[in-house]
Amino acid sequence: MKFAQEFHFPRKWVECAIPYGQLKKCLKKVTKELEEIGLDKETLTRLAADQQHPPSDHTPADLAFSYHLDVDGKDGKPAESARFRPRLTVFIHLEDGVAVDAKLSPSTRDFLQKLAFSNTAITDDTLSSDSRLSVPSRAFYSSQGSAASNATDIRQVEVPLVFDAEFFRILQTDVSNIGTLQEEEQAKLETQIAALGEELGKAVEPSRGRRAKADLDVWRQIFELYLDARVFFSSRESDHGARTSTQAVEQLHWFQDQVVQRKLVQRLRSGTSHAAFNNFVRINTALLSILKFQEINRLAVTKILKKFDKRTSLGVSTTFPVAVRSGHSLAGNVAQDVCARMSTELISVVPQLDDYLCPICFAIAYWPVRLQCQHVFCSRCLVKMSRKDERHCPLCRADTIMLAGLENFDADRAAFLRKYFPKEVKEKVRANERERNQEIFGPSYNSVHCCTM
Template sequence: MKFGHAFKEALEAESYPRHWVDKAIPYRQLKKILGKVREELIKNGYDRDTIQRLVAERNAEYRFEPDTSLYLRPKLVVRPATTRRLSLDRTAEVDSIPDSPSSSAPSSPTDTEPGPSSSALTHDDAVQERQRQQQQQTDDDEWIDVPLDADARFFNIIQEDVNELDTLQDKERVAMIQSIHMIGNEIAQVARPRKPIIDFSRSDLYRWREILELYLSAEVFFSTNEVAGGARNSERARKQLVWFQDEVSKRQLSKKFKIKSSAVAFQHFLSLNATLLQNLQFQELNQTAVTKIIKKFDKRTSLGVKKTFPKVMNSAQFISESISKDVCAQLSRDVISLVPQVVDYTCIVCLSICWLPIRLDCTHLFCIRCMIKMQNRQKRFCPLCRADVIQRANETHIDMELVRYLERWFPKETKEKQRNNEDERRKELLGDLYEAGAQPPCIVM
């Protein structure tokens, strides 16, 4: 299937908004103008093979120069000697046609009289001949323009449409960021901790935490993986988004919401991701259209446009990276950060929540049990920065503000850590007499 037909079908099949489709690259129109470009070149004596040879010999160049409106205007230039040579070639083709019998009659004796030989040239004639050759060489170093009109229309349409896509992209980015703010406010209302801490009947904190943790793991639109980092293409983003939705469904997280508005907020969250995916697909489709038509221009003219027209190609690069990166960053700031993850408050020694948090003089955090163990083993240096601060830590180093924060946002994790700390301390005191989960035995009697 030809790309022009496939491009039109793709625009219609994906149910893009009408104002998006109106801004799409006019591939078929550009293809028709490209035919006019080719006709103009041939009319001026520059068919595809001729241009390819002249460019290889560095006797022709296709340039782009900015005008007052900052658009890049195309211009085909050739060396004057090249123009004369092509003219002589065309003349030679005409002269190669056999003459009529009358024109082939022998010339008169007067016509065959020899003229002065080259050896008979005077000194002044030799000087004039050298000056003429030097002047011709100087002329050859200059360039002359080949008059073309269709190529200017071709690239003007591309630049205008790419600029309109840029503008559309900016508007969509603003609209999505506004949606992110609204969704962030919705989630903040239903996912915030409730008082008293032990009452979770009116909070969906843990459901949202698990949902957003899955979303972070999916890395739908942007990956931080070292092997395949950066923005996702639309196909990979679609697969990751499907994986995320499947995992939420398998765990029945959306069905476990205790607050009705949580389900509404979740649907808004999915709609935002669907819009971002659709935008990514649309922009990639237009990027492909630009790349295809530029490639076709090169194939039909041999002018090497892909190398000499960087503005269009670079503008098309924004499509798959800019909006994904910006919107995902905003999503992280306005939504995901509203529901803190336990991994951000994990002690690097025991790999569980940092309870009670000891903030050392070097500002690094460790849970109180790990700190006591390090002190008992006569450790002196911080495991992270190697500062000599371990033995100086005491009860004044407990970060009470963080204690209250952890109790509020991670009530289950902090209670579990307290139980584990108590079990561990009993084991240290009782040794072999200790049984996990059992009440400490009476050792008085």
Template sequence: MKFAREFREALRRENYPPRWVDSAIPYGQLKKCLKKVQRELAELGLDADTLRQLLAAHALSEHGDSVPLASYELGAGPSRPLRPRLTVFIHLEDGEAVDAALTPTSREFLQKLSSGQVPIHHHHHTDSASTRSSSILSTPTSPLSPTSSASASLASGGHSTDSDESSPDTQAEPAKETERIEVPLTFDCEFFDLLQSDVWLLDALQDEEEAAISKRIASLGEQMGQLTRPAKFHKTDLNRWREVFELYLDAQVFFSTCERDHGARTSAKALEQLVWFQREVNDRGLIQQFKLPASRDAYTRFLNLNSELLRNLKFQELNRVAVAKILKKFDKRTSLGVSGSFPQTISRRFLSESVAKDLCAQVSSQVVSTVPRVDDYTCPVCLSIAYLPVRLKCRHVFCVRCVVKMQRECKQQCPMCRQKVVMQADLRNLDHELARYMDLYFKKETKEKQKSNDLERGIEMFGENYKPDSCLVM
């Protein structure tokens, strides 16, 4: 009852739209339905302990394969209704259930099933003394499963089969068979119908929200493309936005690439990282540095978009926890073990984090990537911008100063792929198109790199005391 109350309070506290709240997992209804399932199983003599024993017990087939004495399958798939099915294999002698794993109550119930007093779906496998090797279940691998000799002993008053067969005065051995019985249950179908229909409803809601957010991301991406377009004769906020997005990527709001905590973040951690990002932007005064009023509006839209993603993430997280809790409670009260199989059977979208991943990837590709990053154009040797860019025959790009140094040292191999292409580079390897792109989008960085190159070249020509001062008119 504690989690049910916390779940309701969390939905109310976050001020989700009424449609979202109506689509949330009906945890309270599922708990009531679970009580009906537990009561139905208890009336059949299949309490949690008995089911745990049956599901754990195995026997060997005639081919030597391990076969469980009981199984519980959900059936169907993500796009079709679930049809749970509890199947039990029992050993019969003259119509009497002899499985040692059964409690007296469950043995009596299964006896009624096998005698036709309860409508069932069953399959018989007769096993006489001469055809015992054709039985579905033979020598058991678990002490809970009856052996052929043990079954015969129970039927004949404790005498072994071998002694009976060796005695000329012994009567014919009772007919033995293994019967596969599908136990008719009602309320487990009701439980999973309710859970599956609500997960489908959440899937539909997620699809709608994903489409709406996707449109907002695309619209913001178009606006960012206009605001960060480089220009010579009018104002641009390209450098300010580059710094904003570098902070955003450093924050790793929704996904971490660090070795210590790599992977998707929880909603609590994502909120913490988003707050850190906003604080860093404010501390550096980047908003006040924007030259265009539209940039401030775009930044507000960007924050609202992240808040909406965080809101969706938290709603999904709450419902995934609710599903996990109710399935864990189902397994605890029935021992049917559906916690592992249900997520793979019911929905690959809601119970996974594919929606959050898709939307975050779209933010990166359509919004953040509108501003080229310096890190994507750095020289692998000096780790500064690769200007002027030299593209070797192996297609790797280095700055011209690093290539000249490698040639002076007679280094033939590319530092990246080890192909012997360095000494083959000449003026034809200068990538003029990439150089123009760098001049356009990285004016500050290319000017600094050019000054650094000029200084280094001057020191080589005039000595360490060289200073790149302006010419003086005497």
């Protein structure tokens, strides 16, 4: 088995990838368009620097602009076909119908002033003198002296741009396509995992005989290593969270080395087990490719948005990812979903001893007694606790220990443990006997003496 460092993506994926070059070309047109109307990068940077907070629509404290990516979707919820409608709004000050903002060049002022009067739909949003006086920015206008006169007006002007809409249309379409592709790939993997679960179930079913029992033991070790490797996702505190593809490759290599060192594959006896192992490797490799592809595209989006901001100063690199997250997602964690699926469908077929230990003695919980609070302990530990008059479950502190009787013996669990952990059950039964005998015959008793006597 090999987990490639180099990735070769299927053609369909490559066609879906974020078209960085095309977006770059489109960005050039956006820049040119803004320059032509006097809202070049320098002007917007100057305006943005004075803007402490994003201006709310009705309290422009100063000459300001806002750039929103509105999502067109039904009922305010972004539909799958949702489109971003970028909207550049500039607030300008008019005195006696003349734009007065000194920060703008005369031609820009002229352009915005014309826009303010030509766009009747927008003039509805024009702030009236009354509402202007009620907003917190009143002090600002008063301190301007003459600005307090009725002749000053603040207009909210929507600047019509063409190419930014095109830019976001391309970007959004591709993010959405990748989302769809990702969902398809995830569904495929989940089907494969379900099939593998069945295959594995057959390979390790203990009632099938000694080969299956031996394979069960090997698979348990394989999955124990796999869980230790935390390939795609770590729940450990020190490195919590999703792994990058580079980390995942490293973890898979570690897993691979361990499996080889312990000769686990050679020890698998049935053909079904060998086939299942190959499928397991294939699924991990496929998941790795998805992770890598996702990373490449996420990086392309981040890079092109940074470039967009660098060229325009419109500040989209923070707003676009939020907008994406609310719709089709490039940030969705396929690895995490698929891993969860693997642990339910595969690892549960091969029960791990850790999940069946008694929380008091850390040996297998046999005979299993299920308290009313649903916590399971070995009968031996509960007997000892009740002798010490300890009434409360050590896990949840419920007053359940003294209530336990024969009816709390979990027969199903006991049968399950005998089936999947015969060795551990035998050892535990022996240990229980030894302990009981020592209680009767004194601490010097041990079973070896008993046999030789």
